[in-house]
Amino acid sequence: MDKKTIFLVQLFFALLVCSFLVIPVFLSVLAGVTQNFFVGIKSGFTIRWIVEVLNLYTDTIYLSLLIAITCLLLTLIIGIPAAYVLARVGGRISRIIEEIIVLPVAVPGLAIALALIIIYGGFRDFRTSWYFILVGHVLYTLPFMVRSVLAVLSSFNFKELEEGAASLGASFWTRFFTIVLPNAKSGILAGSLMVFTLSIGEFNLTWMLHTPMTKTLPVGLADSYASMRLEVASAYTLIFFIMIIPLLLGMQLLSKDKN
């Protein structure tokens, strides 16, 4: 085989893999705007399914946004200081603590949700509010914020900068807000995008933690997959894609900037 044939075979294979990933997305988008998917696109296009989804499931979209924004704020407030402390202290202890903080990502959501229900399921007001879901989301997304900020802090010598500032009389808090935070900006941004995206799409924990009054977007999606006609389920999925794709694009751009 000459070089050109090898190239073409490989390209064909890559395109095959791509189509495995893209075709179902394309089909689902198509089904969401088709009158009757069983008949095919000759039955005509419509936005009626999208309207139906918006009538039925708008609450889930708002709740998901509310949870994602609150979750982001909380991970910023508790995650950035945690990353800074880990970077400052360093050494073995810091690595062990980091390993513990990352645990909720390594343990399946189902197990964490079960543990939360066993302990806090009895507190009815808490169990039936969206704060219960929020707790799960913060646990699950926190590692991404901590790691992202920690990675930036370990990539430059912030201790030296801080020592310089301290020798000029800057207090601990001045240093934290005017040296550490601005320098960790890129990590905070990447972490924030990640946290927000993961929270919007989180299902494993949320399915166990939700109640009929607190349904998030992915919970609503699972609901529609089980009980609605294919067109409605597809239209709902389309709305989800519209929400999540800008976030994914943002993440791809950020990682490109880094390279």
Place this chain on the structure above:
Amino acid sequence: MKYYDYPKLFVLALPVAIFFVTFFIVPMIQLTIIGGSDEIGESSYLSIINKPRHFESLIATLMLSIAVTITALIISTATGLFLVRNIFPGREVLLSILTFPLAFPGVVIGFLIIMLAGRQGLIGWITKALYGDKIVFAYSMLGLFFGYLYFSIPRVILTIMATAEKLDKSLEEAAKSLGASPYRIIMDIIIPALKPGLIASGAICFATSMGAFGTAFTLATNIDVLPMTIYTEFTLNANIAGAASLSIVLGLVTWVALFIARSLSGQTVAVSG
């Protein structure tokens, strides 16, 4: 490092510590304790071996995850290497498409498999047009296999590409000039050099498949994979001890796999799906 900063560092670390102990450490310890207690008094951790249903579910999940891992590694290595070594128009687009599904939740991936191989899916439609017989496999083990493959490929490709970019091309050229066949070059040079990436992404892929709940929830209402078994034990049979012990075992398996992955690649990867 200034000694007198410690009280302030402690203040900064306090919120995360309180949150974590309250909502993770204490609940997980409780889960472990409950998992070890049963009404009968027998430790329900043994039920994984004693109860045929639990044991079969564990084996089925392990087999499925291993099969997905191997397939994803082969497909992604071939594609990843190709994308690292060739610059051509449209490469960036291909790359975006291949890494896009990274943050799709498992439920959505389950639905995408239904679009592909479900009752109204593309494959059913094509096979009906060709042979008059509709092939539908979305709701079987094979459907799960493709679903897990769907969310594994992007993760593995990213890791493989990161490793492949660091490959030393001169080694290959040296081997080629000494007359090595392409097969020998792949086996003796490329695969060993990619090994850390392969192990890391394989472990990630394996752990993700073991714990995947969303995809199984959409597709496999009657297939016993471990997350589904835990779910039915908890909701339908109200067997909290059994569900707890199975979760702990599952958690341990995925944690060990990811621990290996992290110590080799130093990155955090989500177990979703």
